[in-house]
Amino acid sequence: MTRFNNLEFDSNELSGESLSKKDSGGEASRGAGFFYEKARRSYLAGAFENALREYSRSLDTNPAFLQSWLGQIRMLIELGEYPEAIVWADKALESFPDNSNIYALKALAYLRDGNCTEASAFSDLSVSKADPSWLVWLVRAEVLRKKRTLCLSCVDKALAGVSDKNRPLIIFEAGRCLFVSGYCAEAIKYFRTAAEFVSDSALIWYELARCQKQLGFDQARDSIHHALEIRPDWKRAQKLEEAISGSSFLKRISRRIFRR
Secondary structure, rough: OHHHHOOOOOOHOOOOOOOOOOOOOOOOHHHHHHHHHHHHHHHOOOHHHHHHHHHHHHHOOOOOOHHHHHHHEEEEEEHOOOOHHHHHHHHHHHHOOOOHHHHHHHHHHHHHHHOHHHHHHHHHHHHOOOOOOOHHHHHHHOOEEEEHHHHHHHHHHHOOOOOOOOOOOOOHHHHHHHHOOOHHHHHHHHHHHHHHHHHOOHHHHHHHHHHHOOOOOOOOHHHHHHHHHHHOOOHHHHHHHHHHHHHHHHHHHHHHHHOO
């Protein structure tokens, strides 16, 4: 099993900029990459607001740090701030014109906000660029979620060129994409694999529990307990635990009734 702080989204696979690159102040330990790593750990703990703050601090340190632009837009989407995510995507495009990952996130923000026309247009644009990243293909999969074969094909393309060191986290992102797209039976395989390799991420266990609950699997209780062991004060996980406990209770009552 791997600790998630030993994993990273490879910059060459996502943005083309090295995470170890020093900011203009020359102090790598407290530069943009430092705050980026803090943001990434917060994300994998399910602390999206904290992650957003750290991405912002990273950009304050180095406005040219593309990964943190992408992270900031992603966290705004996670928090349901879709119009704000679009605004920040446009700001990012001022510094990184025609960047396929920014176009993809803009497409995702439009999609989550219910604007399928704009989502399709920006997804088309992102895929048209050279060497689409895993992020581009996963957003494409969600845009095409109503077309099962195309959706699953995009997920396969997302994972095709991923390096071994990044594969567990991107498998997790593929699971999230499939779950949101309504393919729970497919998503659970990705979540289980991610949890096997990255056992100390509260977010991964939480998403696995959500998927298991949706499918009616009793293992959801164990998964949400893992999430809360890692992050005991997580309100969202506590609510899911209550919902899972309630479902399990009703299931036991139903079984007793039908046995009579």
